[in-house]
Amino acid sequence: MSTSEPGRGVSTDAVGHAYPRLEGREKVTGTARYAVEYPVDGITYGWAVPSAVVRGRITRVDTSEALASPGVLAVLHHGNAPRLAPGPEPELWLLQDPAVHYRGQYVAVVVATSLEAAREGARLVRIDYDAAPHSTVLTDDHPGLYQPDHVNPSYPTDTAEGDFDAGYAAAPVRVDATYRTPAYHNNPMEPHATTAQWRDGRLLVHDSNQGASSVRGTLAELFEVSPEAVRVVTEHVGGGFGSKGYAKAAVVLTALAARHVDRPVKLALTRQQLFGPVGYRTPTIQRVRLAADADGRLTAICHDAISQTSTIREFAEQTAVYTRSMYAAPHRRTTHRLVRLDVPTPFWMRAPGECPGAYALESAMDELAIAVGIDPVELRIRNDTEVDPDQGRPFTSRNLVACLREGAQRFGWTDRDPTPRARRDGRWLIGTGVAGSSYPARARPSSARATARPDGSFLVQINATDIGTGARTAIWQVAADALGVPPERVEIHVGDSDLPTAPVAGGSMGTASWSWAVIRAAQALREKLREGVPPDGEVSATADTTDEVGGQPALPRYAYGAQFAEIRVDADTGEVRLNRMLGVFAAGRVVNPTTARSQLIGGMTMGLSMALHEEGLLDERYGDWVNHDLATYHITGCADVESIEAHWLDERDDELNPAGVKGIGEIGIVGAAAAIANAVHHATGVRVRDLPIRLDKLVGVSAMA
Numbered sequence: 147m148s149t150s151e152p153g154r155g156v157s158t159d160a161v162g163h164a165y166p167r168l169e170g171r172e173k174v175t176g177t178a179r180y181a182v183e184y185p186v187d188g189i190t191y192g193w194a195v196p197s198a199v200v201r202g203r204i205t206r207v208d209t210s211e212a213l214a215s216p217g218v219l220a221v222l223h224h225g226n227a228p229r230l231a232p233g234p235e236p237e238l239w240l241l242q243d244p245a246v247h248y249r250g251q252y253v254a255v256v257v258a259t260s261l262e263a264a265r266e267g268a269r270l271v272r273i274d275y276d277a278a279p280h281s282t283v284l285t286d287d288h289p290g291l292y293q294p295d296h297v298n299p300s301y302p303t304d305t306a307e308g309d310f311d312a313g314y315a316a317a318p319v320r321v322d323a324t325y326r327t328p329a330y331h332n333n334p335m336e337p338h339a340t341t342a343q344w345r346d347g348r349l350l351v352h353d354s355n356q357g358a359s360s361v362r363g364t365l366a367e368l369f370e371v372s373p374e375a376v377r378v379v380t381e382h383v384g385g386g387f388g389s390k391g392y393a394k395a396a397v398v399l400t401a402l403a404a405r406h407v408d409r410p411v412k413l414a415l416t417r418q419q420l421f422g423p424v425g426y427r428t429p430t431i432q433r434v435r436l437a438a439d440a441d442g443r444l445t446a447i448c449h450d451a452i453s454q455t456s457t458i459r460e461f462a463e464q465t466a467v468y469t470r471s472m473y474a475a476p477h478r479r480t481t482h483r484l485v486r487l488d489v490p491t492p493f494w495m496r497a498p499g500e501c502p503g504a505y506a507l508e509s510a511m512d513e514l515a516i517a518v519g520i521d522p523v524e525l526r527i528r529n530d531t532e533v534d535p536d537q538g539r540p541f542t543s544r545n546l547v548a549c550l551r552e553g554a555q556r557f558g559w560t561d562r563d564p565t566p567r568a569r570r571d572g573r574w575l576i577g578t579g580v581a582g583s584s585y586p587a588r589a590r591p592s593s594a595r596a597t598a599r600p601d602g603s604f605l606v607q608i609n610a611t612d613i614g615t616g617a618r619t620a621i622w623q624v625a626a627d628a629l630g631v632p633p634e635r636v637e638i639h640v641g642d643s644d645l646p647t648a649p650v651a652g653g654s655m656g657t658a659s660w661s662w663a664v665i666r667a668a669q670a671l672r673e674k675l676r677e678g679v680p681p682d683g684e685v686s687a688t689a690d691t692t693d694e695v696g697g698q699p700a701l702p703r704y705a706y707g708a709q710f711a712e713i714r715v716d717a718d719t720g721e722v723r724l725n726r727m728l729g730v731f732a733a734g735r736v737v738n739p740t741t742a743r744s745q746l747i748g749g750m751t752m753g754l755s756m757a758l759h760e761e762g763l764l765d766e767r768y769g770d771w772v773n774h775d776l777a778t779y780h781i782t783g784c785a786d787v788e789s790i791e792a793h794w795l796d797e798r799d800d801e802l803n804p805a806g807v808k809g810i811g812e813i814g815i816v817g818a819a820a821a822i823a824n825a826v827h828h829a830t831g832v833r834v835r836d837l838p839i840r841l842d843k844l845v846g847v848s849a850m851a
C-alpha cells in the first residue's frame with residue numbers, strides 16, 4: 147500500500163513494513179562486533195578496582211605485589227593516573243584524588259597482557275582507607291531531605307493549582323496511600339565496555355554507549371583535546387536502558403589506562419561492577435492522595451515524591467511529573483524532595499520518573515475505583531482530558547481512552563467481577579488489573595547526510611545509535627521513503643562519531659529525532675538532484691534540524707497506553723505468577739511492526755520484573771547492595787512470561803515530526819507494574835504498596851481477610 151503525507155511529498159512504502167533487522171544475520175552468526183570484540187594489535191587488558199569503603203580517603207596504595215605479578219604492566223590510581231580536566235560530570239573525574247564518595251567507586255585500574263593477569267593483579271592491589279561514617283538508606287524522615295531547584299531534565303520541582311487541601315478535605319471519597327519502590331539496576335546484556343587507543347594525540351574508542359556524539363564531547367573535555375581528535379565507534383550496542391546515556395566510568399578508565407601504558411586497552415566491567423556505579427533507578431517513597439465526587443470525578447490530586455541522589459552530583463528524578471498531565475482535577479499539587487546519600491549517583495533507567503511515578507498514581511487510581519465503586523477502566527475514562535492539566539493547552543493527540551477501550555475488549559475485561567478473591571482455580575487465587583500509561587513524545591535536534599551515488603544507490607549517514615532496538619533498520623526505512631526509492635537501494639551508516647552529529651538513543655526520542663534529520667537531508671538531496679548531477683555522478687546533501695526542532699511550538703505531546711494483567715497467587719505460599727499481560731498503545735506511526743513489538747513487550751516484561759522480581763537490597767553497614775549479581779538480583783525470565791501481547795492503534799499525529807512517530811522505547815514499561823499490583827489486590831484482597839510483590843508479603847494469604 148502506498149500513501150503520502152500531504153505537503154511533504156514523502157511516500158511511505160517502506161515505513162510500516164516488518165523488515166528484519168539489517169544486522170540480524172551478523173548478530174546471529176556472531177560476526178557483529180561489540181565494543182571489546184575488535185581485534186587490535188598489541189592489545190592489553192584493564193581491570194577496574196572498586197573501593198572497599200563507602201566514604202573516606204585513600205591513605206596508601208601499595209602496588210608492589212600487583213606489579214610483581216606476571217603480565218601486569220601498570221596499576222593506575224589517583225597518585226599516578228594521567229590528569230583529567232575537572233568536567234561537568236564529577237563522577238567521571240576518576241582516579242584524580244583520594245576521596246571516596248560511595249562504595250564501589252573505581253579507585254584503581256590494573257593493566258596487563260591478559261585478562262586473567264589483570265584480574266589477578268587487581269586482587270593484589272592493597273589500598274588503605276581512612277573511612278568516615280556514612281548514610282546510605284533513604285527514609286521519609288531523613289534529616290537531609292531538601293527541595294532541589296528543579297527536577298530532570300528541567301521541570302519545576304513543585305506545582306500547585308487550585309487549593310489541594312481544601313478540595314481534598316471537602317470530597318466525599320478519598321484515598322491516601324504511600325507507595326515504595328526499591329533501587330532497580332540496569333543490566334544490559336553487554337556490560338559497559340570499551341577498547342581505547344591513543345595515536346599521535348588522537349583517541350579512538352570502541353565503546354558501548356547510547357550516543358557517540360555526546361561521549362566524544364565528554365572525552366574531549368576530560369582529556370583536553372579537540373572533539374575532532376576523538377572518535378567514538380558504537381557499531382553494535384548490547385542494550386543500555388539509560389545507563390549508557392552519557393559517557394560513563396568504563397570509557398574514561400580505559401582511555402586513561404591506554405594513555406598511561408601507551409598501548410591499546412580493553413576494559414569491560416564485570417556484572418557485579420555494574421550494580422551501582424553505572425547508575426540505577428533511585429528508590430522512591432511516594433505519597434498519593436486522590437479525592438473524587440460520588441461519580442468518580444477527581445476533584446483533588448496530590449503526589450509527593452521522595453528519592454535520593456549522591457554527594458557528588460544532583461540527580462533529581464521527575465517521579466511525580468507523570469501525575470501533572472495524566473488526569474484532570476481542579477485542585478492539584480506535586481512535590482519532589484531529595485536526600486544526598488553516600489551512594490553512587492542514580493541515573494536513567496527506562497522511563498525514569500514516569501515509570502515509578504505511574505506505579506504510584508495508577509495504583510492509587512485502582513484504590514479510588516474500589517473506594518467509589520466504579521470499574522477502574524471506566525474511572526480512567528471519566529477522568530480523561532483533552533487539555534493538559536499542567537500546561538493548559540490541548541494535547542497534539544491523546545488516545546488514552548481508545549487504548550483503554552480496545553484493551554478492555556481484547557483482554558476480555560467486560561464481565562469482570564470487581565470483588566477481590568472472587569476467582570479461584572484450586573490453590574490459585576486469580577485476579578485482573580489495569581493501568582494507564584503515558585510517556586512524552588519529544589525530539590531533539592540532529593543532523594544527517596544523504597548521498598546519491600553514480601550506480602543509482604544512496605548512502606545515508608547519521609550518528610544514531612542502535613542499542614539493540616532496531617533503530618538502524620527503522621531509519622533506513624524512513625530514509626528510503628524520503629528518498630523515494632526502494633530500501634534495497636539505500637545503505638545506512640550509524641554508530642560513529644565521525645558521522646553527522648546526532649542525539650542519544652534515549653528518552654524515546656531517537657527515531658523521532660534521527661528520522662527528522664534524515665528526511666530533511668533526503669529532501670535537500672532531491673532538490674540538488676533536480677538541479678543536475680556533476681560529472682562524477684555523486685551528490686551529497688546535509689541537513690541539521692536544530693532551528694526547526696527548536697522553533698517548534700511547545701504543545702503537550704505524549705504517547706499513551708493501557709496495560710492489562712491477569713495473575714494468579716498461590717493461596718498458601720503467596721507466590722505470584724503472571725497468566726497474561728496485554729498492552730494497547732497509541733504511539734504515532736509505527737515504522738517497523740517487528741521491532742516495535744519487541745520494544746513494547748520488552749518494556750512490559752521489564753515492568754513485570756519491577757513488580758514481582760527486581761529489588762536492590764542495600765546493607766547499611768557496608769553501604770552496598772548485597773545482591774549485586776544475576777544469581778541473587780532476580781530478573782524476570784522467559785518462564786515467568788507465559789503470555790504477553792502488545793497492540794497499537796493506527797494513530798496519525800502530524801504535529802509531532804515529519805515521520806509522525808512518538809517513540810516506543812519506554813511507554814511499554816509505564817503502568818505495567820501497577821497493572822500487576824492491581825491484579826494482585828483483585829486476586830487476594832491484599833494491597834502491597836512496596837515493590838516488589840515478594841511472596842513473603844502474601845504468604846498465608848488464604849487466611850488473610
Ligand code: MOS
Nearest residue numbers: 388494496652653
Ligand atoms: Mo532511556 S532511560 O531514556 O535511555
